[in-house]
Amino acid sequence: MQAKSIAVVTGGAGFIGSHMVDRLLREGYTVRVVDNLTGGRLSNLAHLERTADFSLEECDIRDLSPDSSVFSDVSYVFHFAGIGDIVPSIEQPIDYMATNVQGTVRVLEAARHGGRATLKRFVYAASSSCYGLAETPTREDYPMQPQYPYALSKYQGEQVVLHWGQVYDMPVNSMRIFNAYGPRVRTTGAYGAVFGVFFRQKLAGKPYTVVGDGTQTRDFIYVTDVAEAFFLAAHHPHLGEIYNIGADKPQSVLHLVELLGGSVANGDVVFLPKRPGEPDCTWANTEKITRLLGWKPSVDFKTGVSIMLQDIDKWQDAPLWDADSIAKATATWFRHMDKK
Ligand SMILES: NC(=O)c1ccc[n+]([C@@H]2O[C@H](COP(=O)([O-])OP(=O)(O)OC[C@H]3O[C@@H](n4cnc5c(N)ncnc54)[C@H](O)[C@@H]3O)[C@@H](O)[C@H]2O)c1
Numbered sequence: 001m002q003a004k005s006i007a008v009v010t011g012g013a014g015f016i017g018s019h020m021v022d023r024l025l026r027e028g029y030t031v032r033v034v035d036n037l038t039g040g041r042l043s044n045l046a047h048l049e050r051t052a053d054f055s056l057e058e059c060d061i062r063d064l065s066p067d068s069s070v071f072s073d074v075s076y077v078f079h080f081a082g083i084g085d086i087v088p089s090i091e092q093p094i095d096y097m098a099t100n101v102q103g104t105v106r107v108l109e110a111a112r113h114g115g116r117a118t119l120k121r122f123v124y125a126a127s128s129s130c131y132g133l134a135e136t137p138t139r140e141d142y143p144m145q146p147q148y149p150y151a152l153s154k155y156q157g158e159q160v161v162l163h164w165g166q167v168y169d170m171p172v173n174s175m176r177i178f179n180a181y182g183p184r185v186r187t188t189g190a191y192g193a194v195f196g197v198f199f200r201q202k203l204a205g206k207p208y209t210v211v212g213d214g215t216q217t218r219d220f221i222y223v224t225d226v227a228e229a230f231f232l233a234a235h236h237p238h239l240g241e242i243y244n245i246g247a248d249k250p251q252s253v254l255h256l257v258e259l260l261g262g263s264v265a266n267g268d269v270v271f272l273p274k275r276p277g278e279p280d281c282t283w284a285n286t287e288k289i290t291r292l293l294g295w296k297p298s299v300d301f302k303t304g305v306s307i308m309l310q311d312i313d314k315w316q317d318a319p320l321w322d323a324d325s326i327a328k329a330t331a332t333w334f335r336h337m338d339k340k
Pocket residue numbers: 010011012013014015016017034035036037038039040041059060061062079080081082083084099103125126127128154176177178179180181186
């Protein structure tokens with residue numbers, strides 16, 4: 001019997017990575033996860049406890065050596081491990097650069113050596129934040145304007161990946177994810193993603209803390225659609241490509257409040273100062289990924305939000321943010337980002 005192809009998913013205990021793991025196991029791959037569980041959770045993988053083709057290596061990508069056995073005979077690498085919160089990147093730039101840039105070098109080297117006879121594709125989880133305050137809808141060839149260390153670190157990680165493709169002939173692709181949402185999105189940790197903040201506030205019956213006037217829009221994309229895009233990028237012949245992954249349908253923050261049952265007129269919203277350096281609109285031009293990979297999102301925003309609401313109790317232990325605690329958590333941001 002022919003051995004199954006091996007896929008390594010770094011950051012596979014995290015939000016997007018764990019959905020990638022599910023997708024790959026469904027396709028019959030042997031899946032090895034590399035994760036240090038700083039942001040990820042074992043509960044995201046608990047349903048795989050008895051799955052023979054699945055294993056978890058608890059380790060830090062910054063400590064990987066080129067001869068790491070986890071990568072031996074690997075065919076596909078999906079690199080999601082990284083630190084994702086935007087606001088704390090202003091305070092901890094060393095950690096962000098070490099994990100998202102140098103950590104990516106470590107993963108590439110382990111993949112290059114372990115997969116020297118087998119590697120078919122290395123797919124990197126890049127971020128739309130590299131575009132900064134960009135023209136919209138944003139195409140892959142628009143100028144790079146990272147506004148804060150998280151964005152810079154993810155962009156440099158992407159450059160490292162493409163460079164390894166150029167110098168070492170590694171078969172690489174980079175996927176610029178816009179705003180992913182869906183089940184298993186992180187519920188704890190630093191102040192950040194709007195879903196976690198709003199879900200906990202809804203559970204507690206507290207007002208939604210809306211940054212700016214709430215008319216700003218984000219191109220939210222459902223997590224299984226993201227995993228599908230990575231899967232297609234790994235299996236189509238195109239190499240060295242960068243793809244946007246977004247829904248091409250920006251949604252306003254106030255619309256999300258509405259879908260959660262909140263209303264400005266009823267006093268359910270507290271408005272907070274707009275954060276400098278953050279765009280009014282993120283909006284992916286997805287023409288390229290549709291044309292080259294035949295990918296299109298399949299879950300619309302309203303449906304995605306309603307699926308997430310079925311699990312709202314999981315946010316019971318998440319931090320409950322209010323205007324004061326958010327002001328404290330973002331003080332350094334305003335100090336460094338407000339240049340006017
Ligand atoms: N969620 C989004 O909207 C979004 C948008 C653009 C890019 N991305 C990128 O996609 C990737 C996954 O994001 P996510 O939202 O699933 O975040 P996540 O925090 O849920 O997942 C990241 C995973 O990486 C692991 N990790 C962190 N540092 C590590 C280290 N040093 N060694 C080993 N493992 C480590 C964490 O434990 C976690 O399981 C990240 O690289 C992120 O920058 C995400």
